[in-house]
Amino acid sequence: MSRGKKANVTPGVQWSIMIPIDLAFRVETQLMDPVTNRPSYASRSKLIQSLLFDWLLRQGVIDPGSTGRPVAPQLPLTLDTLKKSE
Secondary structure (H helix, E strand, O other), rough: OOOOOOOOOOOOOOOOOOOOHHHHHHHHHHHHOOOOOOOOHHHHHHHHHHHHHHHHHHHHHOOOOOOOOOOOOOOOOOOHHHHHHH
């Protein structure tokens, strides 16, 4: 019997992004935990992951029947490659 947190199969990457303060405030308000009076643990990450996954589905990068995560792009990933997918 294993104990503790399950290992994350796919390693994460940390992004630093800038969001307009009014948009950030509205998102934080929606993610607020009434007990701690701050966003629930990992709620921002889960929201962003969900939004990006849905976006990749619409782009045709992920098979609609798939419940798995997208395959990582072949490196090197360039700005031109990203612009082509938009």
